[in-house]
Amino acid sequence: MSLVRVDHVSFGYTANRRILDDVSLDIAQGDTIGLVGESGSGKTTLLRLLLGLTRPDSGTITFDGQPLDPRNGAFMRDFRRQAQVVFQDPYSSLDPRQTVQSIIAEPLRSLKIPGDHTRMVGDALEAVGLDRDVGTRFPHQFSGGQRQRIAIARAIVPGPRLLLADEAVSALDLTTRIRIVDLLAGLSKTMSLLFVSHDIGVVAALCRRIVILEKGRIVEAGDTAAVLANPQHSYTQRLLASVPRLTLNKVPS
Numbered sequence: 001m002s003l004v005r006v007d008h009v010s011f012g013y014t015a016n017r018r019i020l021d022d023v024s025l026d027i028a029q030g031d032t033i034g035l036v037g038e039s040g041s042g043k044t045t046l047l048r049l050l051l052g053l054t055r056p057d058s059g060t061i062t063f064d065g066q067p068l069d070p071r072n073g074a075f076m077r078d079f080r081r082q083a084q085v086v087f088q089d090p091y092s093s094l095d096p097r098q099t100v101q102s103i104i105a106e107p108l109r110s111l112k113i114p115g116d117h118t119r120m121v122g123d124a125l126e127a128v129g130l131d132r133d134v135g136t137r138f139p140h141q142f143s144g145g146q147r148q149r150i151a152i153a154r155a156i157v158p159g160p161r162l163l164l165a166d167e168a169v170s171a172l173d174l175t176t177r178i179r180i181v182d183l184l185a186g187l188s189k190t191m192s193l194l195f196v197s198h199d200i201g202v203v204a205a206l207c208r209r210i211v212i213l214e215k216g217r218i219v220e221a222g223d224t225a226a227v228l229a230n231p232q233h234s235y236t237q238r239l240l241a242s243v244p245r246l247t248l249n250k251v252p253s
């Protein structure tokens, strides 16, 4: 069964302009999906709908077979634990006044997850390749790549089944980007990953499936290697033409 099912979803912030138009998408357990499209194509909007922060005008989104519905408080509380997000900017997404321990423990507090939070934060730090004892430090004492690891630790600490990443490596330099993509690839073995990006090269390195969004419509979707080897839609062909060849070499098998 699909973990997430987006079924004929349409949405506009205002009545006269559709931002998402009849979008359907399945995310299976353990899937890695890259959602690609130019700036303004509606990627972040779809992600907001997937997180249940915004409701579709029409169509449905289900998680584990149940519709996202703010009236179903118990289900939505459980859903907020199961679906976590990492944003683009590792500088603004971490509160500079809080210690790393407090930042990563925040979802455990807000979701009222019982247990030894210090140990759980230490486990999350280790999972993202940081030392357990960095929890006493503050975000400004870390590099951009390390801050993104902290943001990823915060996302994985409640044990989500779905990780949404919104341009999560775009602000990083190339070497750091590769390291964080490797980290996400490792994590994707234990959770489903929807990776939102305008960068096809990174999606090729990380995602088994690719979904191409143009002006709020899915114009092409499928196995990443197959779509990139033989793009059917002119929009995909144009996106591909703008990617340096080198970055497309590492398509997962």
Ligand SMILES: Nc1ncnc2c1ncn2[C@@H]1O[C@H](COP(=O)(O)OP(=O)(O)OP(=O)(O)O)[C@@H](O)[C@H]1O
Residues within 6 Å of the ligand: 013, 014, 019, 037, 038, 039, 040, 041, 042, 043, 044, 045, 046, 198
């Ligand atoms: N809160 C809002 N109110 C009104 N319009 C919005 C709002 N948020 C986004 N939009 C509009 O919706 C469209 C899609 O925006 P969205 O952020 O989803 O695109 P995107 O593909 O994520 O772009 P980018 O890659 O630049 O982040 C844009 O035209 C944007 O101006």
